[in-house]
Amino acid sequence: MPFQQAGAAEVLRASQKDESFLDYLKSCISEIVQRSAGTRVWLDIHKHTEILCEFVYYSLTTLCLRQTLGEEYTGVLQVDRTRGRLPNTLERVIMVVLKCFGPEVIRRLLSKLEDSARSGKLSTYLRPELKNVILQQMPTLRYSLTLLHRIHLATFYFTGAFYHISKRVTGIKYVLVREWLGDSSASKSFQVLGTVLLTHILLTTMYAVYTHLFVKPPPENTQPSAKCYVDSKKQCSLCLDERKYSCVTPCGHLFCWQCIQECLQTSQQCPLCRHPATPAQVVPLLNYD
Template identity: 25%
Template structure:
């Protein structure tokens, strides 16, 4: 009896908890995202009641960032597990010491996973604008000097055409996810930077062996490789660019009847505009019009601030509940509520639901009204 107890105690003391597998890490992350979404919804409702829908629409990203900070501040920051980690029976440790992370690593992880992306989202648009203006000025100067065939001119032209893609963090995220599918170690880049991994808090039986996501890693790697090859093939096969005016959108175009300008480039030129989750810088609206074969107007087609426009819309219904002004290009969502085209588009990209009734709405469900 005594020998049996000693053998059991010895085996328990020498037991090492296994590292968590990729499916459990993803499941925990999804659970945390669900609870963070609940916090965002409650905070959004509170802000809407106190300050109004316009204030909430202006500070949607700040509200989401604050909710994420609040969630991790009440869990990871004080040394507790998140609800997703508890749900999946995993715990966060330092890879080098195999101990629970200290305060410095916990704070560093929170800052790099939440505040760093938020800061980049605020800095990158202005940074791109300055770099684009600098490149355009350089190309104009080199064009006046007849240096269109130089290597420097070609490099700067390439940087100007693909500036949004080059400065986007999306390729880095895709590469991080690919490595995670193969290794099952770091689901987020911030965890890799701080050396934080997950272990199971229970003994795993041989029949409970976790499977990996190597197949998804192969598919994602194949997708990245094909996209890279197509991009390089397009760059190498195209002739040397000799733009007549660097203030105009890059690429060739043609003018049809009615003043509509359409693109003559291959569809791959549109990747730059679709790469960052649909967010288009305002000063690129003309380029977007060329790519989509749609003329871009300076003024709304239907401005309900003017009397006589869509007279069937009466009274207060002529105002947008997001900007609190007269409807501009009124657009309806699936639930029937009407907003400005730009207002509801910006809202749905940040939060895919109706601002009034909370019904789920996607950008593909927005229907512009026509008189």
């Protein structure tokens, strides 16, 4: 007899618990690398280190047929589509690889495609007209991926299954090990949240289509004023002006020294990527252009 399927509340709590533990693990490794090898080395490898942390964590748990800390905390267990047996080895490997490496691979492929189109490397294989179409449609393609993820999340709120796209691809679901731990009263709240999210997706999509079809972009100024133009490479993301006394956070983002110090007094995380950061971890960059 198959177990009872876990609800959205249990799955979401398990995922949040895993993310909390992974954030703590990443911060510990970040501190070790910075103290032993320096900030410059950490800036070069921190992205790879974070992905490697996730892969090692899920390799020692999911790939070894063990519960993660979040799954153990909420009393859920991964099963296959039939909810009658544990996922086989191939399903678990595909799920872990997609979860850990999928977003980064897609991001790099899109960036590589855009860079190749801009640099003219695709001219050998594509006509100039098609290359221009690719460049023009890159924002739409990125938005479509974001839209797909939001629709997937809204579907999860209604069904309570497949919080991660990697699990939807492999068909891995969650069941309750102890049914009395389930929170059936939360299902209606999640359905309301799914309805709100779908409404927001519909309205934003309609607005984007309307803007694309009927709103003409402003004419480009071929000679921008030097007073109002700031090079994006030298711009601070907080004050939107040219950076003064540049400094770098542990995640590698650049800000004005005063801007980021004031920001971290309110919330000790990077304002761009939400990576944990304290005022003491911000490193000033001397003679940096």
